Amino acid sequence: MIQVVAETGSTNADLIARLNEGERVAEGHWLIADRQTSGRGRQGRDWFDGSGNFMGSTVIHLTPQDPAPHTLSLAVGLAVYEAVRPFGPAAASLMLKWPNDLLLNGGKLCGILLERVNDTIVAGVGVNLNSAPELPNRETIALSKFGPAPDRDIFASSLAKALDTELERWRTYGLPALIRRWEAVGTPRGTLLSVHEPDGSLIEGQFAGLDVEGTLQLRLEDGSTRAIHAGDVFLV
Secondary structure: OEEEEEEEOOHHHHHHHHHHOOOOOOOOOEEEEEEEOOOEOHHHOEOOOOOOOEEEEEEEEOOOOOOOHHHHHHHHHHHHHHHHHHHOOOOOOEEEEOOOEEEEOOEEEEEEEEEEEOOEEEEEEEEOOOOOOOOOOOOEOOHHHHOOOOOHHHHHHHHHHHHHHHHHHHHHHHHHHHHHHHHHHEOOOOOEEEEEOOOOOEEEEEEEEEOOOOOEEEEOOOOOEEEEOOOEEEEO
16 A cells, blocks of 8 residues: 655645545555655645655545544654654654654654645655755754664555554544653653744743643743644744
């Protein structure tokens, strides 16, 4: 159920187009590209196209019994965490950062983009296996910094299995278990964060965990807690 193409604009865009044309893409089907020419990240940013990296997308079909769709960003993040963990150095710090980044020794290793088409979520994942982009406002890192880069196809298989497992847990045990597991490997409580909100404002505070809906809780200097539903989150 893993389809590989040599080159495409965007694996997310390709799956969205297939869904819009009426194709019933099976859950668990992955579309992976050796090269992307128009990859996209959150808020329309370019998605880095590095040779030897993982660039792929899959679909998740929602049902009325499923937890809230926005919490899939946490489940997909956990799946990427579990897929990366065996390939990372034992002494390195691997940590999820809300809403959808995976950090290795403080550098961004992975990005996740979720897009919705009717009752289907298209989940795009990019992981720096071999090389990392240079970004002006954040540190990045690749697994190759610690040794030979993992084989892309082996990693793809590991990620597909990990996401299958996380989706089963998400549907079976619901949000309380998901949030507990995310917080166990996510940003430690008390970590200083800065949040660039969609309206351009900047706020800082301490990470105070996730609420019952998976929303980031930021403790401000005056002791109050603010719910963060969207924005770019940075470690201070």
